[in-house]
Amino acid sequence: MIAGIADGFVGRNARGPMHENEGRSTASCIRIRGARQHNLQGLDVDLPTGRFIVVTGVSGAGKSSLVIETLYAEGQRRYVETFSPYARQFFERLDAPEVDEVEGVLPAIAIEGGTSVRTSRSTVGTLTEIADHAKWLYARAARLFCPGCGEEIVPxxxxxxxxxxxxxxxxxxxxxxxxxxxxxxxxxxxxxxxxxxxxxxxxxxxxxxxxxxxxxxxxxxxxxxxxxxxxxxxxxxxxxxxxxxxxxxxxxxxxxxxxxxxxxxxxxxxxxxxxxxxxxxxxERYCGACDRTFFDPSPGLFSFNSPVGACPTCRGFGRVIGIDWDKVIPDPSLSLRRGAIRPWQGGFSAQCQQELEMLAPAAGVRLDVPWRELSEAERRWVLEGDPDWIDWETSWPQHWYGVRRYFEWLESKSYKMHVRVLLSRYRSYTVCPDCHGARLKPEALAWRLIAADEAPPPGRLPGHDLPELFALPVEEAAAFVRRCAAGIQGKTLRQVFEEIETRLSYLCEVGLGYLTLDRASRTLSGGELQRIHLTTALGTSLVETLFVLEEPTAGLHARDVARLIGAIRRLVDLGNTVVVIEHDPQVIAAADWVIDLGPGAGAQGGRLVAEGPPAAVAAHPASLTGAYLGGRLRVQAERTPREVGEILGCDSTGRASTT
CATH class of the missing domain: 3.30.190.20 (Ribosomal protein L1/L10, rRNA-binding domain)
Known part of the structure; x- marks a missing residue:
């Protein structure tokens, strides 16, 4: 069975088959002696360097204790200690693990799962560093089109x-x-x-x-x-x-x-x-038809994290917080007299309702008609106030101030806690009215990257500006960048195109071709985030480094597991050591070395049950994982299906079963 699972994984034996005694010298392995972290029972284990290693076992057997809190923690701790005391304060410091000895450990990088991203500025493009290369690319290779007339502008x-x-x-x-x-x-x-x-x-x-x-x-x-x-x-x-x-x-x-x-x-x-x-x-860059001058771009113009390029209204977030009129008027079937404006129906703001009813008849605004049936002019008068309004000193109480100025007045009192609570009930995030979610200044949106073979339809500008490129699925963005790179002559520009194309191809290889580069990192699942970190590690081309991954197949479709294994194999081929905590049989079968912990969970675990190539673990008589890999045990696939009602404890009519 193990051979059948491993079939089709290119590169599985590219570096030659491994044997049980291979990688046992201190020069070519990481030696861990007396590991007692959490439930580890004085564990002694050797991990061959420059290989793809899978640590498996039942849940609670001590896999994370060994890989994350012992191996990674010691590698990261030793690496940070090489810096000066001043520099160490900027690094995450992990506690020293309970272990007698760790030899041959490499500088460690943990590619962890989970949605640990805290900033809303982080996107798929920034995580993979594609945004950093793209802003330089647009500053050098994009072409300028006048926002007014659409004509290309050249010096x-x-x-x-x-x-x-x-x-x-x-x-x-x-x-x-x-x-x-x-x-x-x-x-x-x-x-x-x-x-x-x-x-x-x-x-x-x-x-x-x-x-x-x-x-x-x-x-x-x-x-x-x-x-x-x-x-x-x-x-x-x-x-x-x-x-x-x-x-x-x-x-x-x-x-x-x-x-x-x-x-x-x-x-x-x-x-x-x-x-x-x-x-x-x-x-210089000048549009004669619009009498408008443009300046040469800098990379900062195409970064929403830079004040040079960020939209001044939303400051590069793409959203602004403001009054949500659907919360202010939640029920448009109500009339103004019956309380269509929610915040004025009680408390200290009830006086505003009385003032509205006092001034509305003189302005021709109907009080007993549902809000949805009022004319546009009547609604504008209620929300925006009297058109002749100047300021509070000269206009009130002869003219109506409007609901908007009521909230502006509340903003001036927001130093009071109860006012901030009131405002929060009627606020929400909306798309920035100036950049429409693009996050960049209008000057940046005038620059477009164009493929040499592109023939745009009439009425549409060729190519894509940066937000449009980042809004494409990764697969489409990769194809577009590949077409743009076809006609590039300069060596530096070709290198930038290659960096972007390589990172986009890595995202496709790990099954993330459906994402867009402007997707907020906070909205990604743990598995997606971990695979993005994996592609970032591939893009950096690090060597002689220890990479630690925790269940990277979580949330991954079975057809994309082979792509994930290919990405891990690329890291290994660069000369790195990759240690993966995993249960998936495809990943275990594709590994160079397997460590099986157990035999049980908690106090019954923390021991080394079997280690070696996947075939050796599959043949080990004491390994539960090996029994499934070797086909001696199997998940019961041919079970008699149960009725939904039986599972939920109810009969065919949907009523609770009395038996």
Whole structure:
């Protein structure tokens, strides 16, 4: 039976078969002598290093006492002692186990189960460190799209401007290249024109406001017909305009410009206009259609844990706490007079109900109609107050303050305990109204990662911004990242893509491909959390380290057990030692070494029953685990099914049985 279970586990014998005497020297094993932690009975055991070891046995036999509270505790304690006293205060300190001697122990990492995550900022992406790589990736490889018009924004050079002109204008179009010249308000126009003439510039088409009373004079750098101009002359004109305009230039259709502004004046002030009728280009990231400037991104812009990138409204949480109107008005079938507004139906707030009934008739608000039948204007008046409201000193009691200002007044009194209790009854978390749960600033959402082969449908921007990528299931996110990496040339970017793709593939291998990277860690089950920690350990590529896992198959579908074993085998192949507390026969059969504790639980346990390769344990006559592995015992699968009523103690009619 043991051979049948082990079939199909690739890598099971990749390092050669193990024998019972293998790994017994102090140089290649961890020696534990006289372990007495909890119910351990002076246990002596050797664990071969660089192997996949399973510790099994009946519940209460002392598995956790041996693996967690003896082996891991001693390894972690010795590792922490290598640091300075100042550094030790930042580490978790475990008590020294009751044991005579532990030799050859490695630096230990416990990948524990259970939902021990306390912060709501933690997500699957942060736990696996994918978020750290992704923010760097978006800062270097993402492309910017204007939130207003959806047009891609790139820093312009003379070459990119020339290409854009040939794409936007007809070949026969007559174009003019303009640059802005800053002119102080009190500088005489003739002085400015004389200075321009000295440099060879004769035409100024218009002036636009530059703020603080100053002006932009738009000077003609060159005019040409697009189909006849030489590429060299075009690039020289654009380069000169960028230089004169301090990184800014504009290109206009000359005929359209003259039709709208008239022939440029040769003397005096140029014609005034609010905005030049031309397409503007800048060396920086700028949207000419929306007149909006963007800045180069930093990795912090894509982190909701950084003040640089976190949404200022929700501070990167994606949710805000506020008044829940469904709790304030829980029964919309009630009228205002019958108590539709719950907090005003007793206590010191009952006076607000009287004031509402006093002012509502004058505002045309019906008091005896169910809340759900009131018009939108009537509801707005009740909740938001009179539109003419200014403040409490000037507006009350002539104008109605509204339910919202009532809660704002309570907020000002929240230093009182009973007020805080009252507020808590009517509050709840809602999605942030500004970032809509994305957690990031709008500037970060304008950057999108795009696959080379992507062809978005009309009306939709290509690729994904960071929150959209993290909202994809891990399997879909892995496929998208793989497509994006196909066209990457830079060595550094390729390494970042590989890191992200590797961690996503590890999540898929352990059966977590259905999760999303923005899933809060608090909502994960213990088994999911433990497997995520396992993929994190794989991603760090540690070697010569002791990894301890406690029942990693908990909550795992049987079809995903082989994937989990493959991930553990990867850790072992890197040169690590993995010790797993487990009952699953598939995991036991795939191990290199098995330690069976027992024979019973509590005071009857804590002893070594059998150890060795899985086949040796399966053949051991005293091992209960071996009896099931070897097929000598089996779970009774062919039992006569019992009726549900029999199990619950009732008859076929659902009544309690009297027998």
């Amino acid at each position: 312009h050079t003379p070459e990119t401007v020339a290409a854009d002109l040939r794409r936007r204008f007809a070949p026969a179009a007559r174009l003019a290249v303009l640059f802005p010249l800053p002119v102080p308000e009190r500088l005489p126009a003739e002085t400015v024109r004389a200075g321009l003439a000295a440099q060879g510039y004769a035409r100024v088409v218009a002036r636009t406001p530059a703020g603080d009373g100053n002006w932009w004079w738009w000077v003609v750098q060159d005019r040409f017909r697009l189909e006849t101009i030489e590429e060299r002359r075009l690039l020289e004109a654009l380069e000169a305009a960028f230089a004169q305009g301090q990184g800014r230039l504009a290109v206009a259709d000359w005929d359209e410009l003259r039709n709208r502004l008239g022939e440029p004046a040769e003397t005096g002030e140029p014609l005034f206009c609010e905005r030049i009728p031309a397409r503007e280009y800048r060396r």
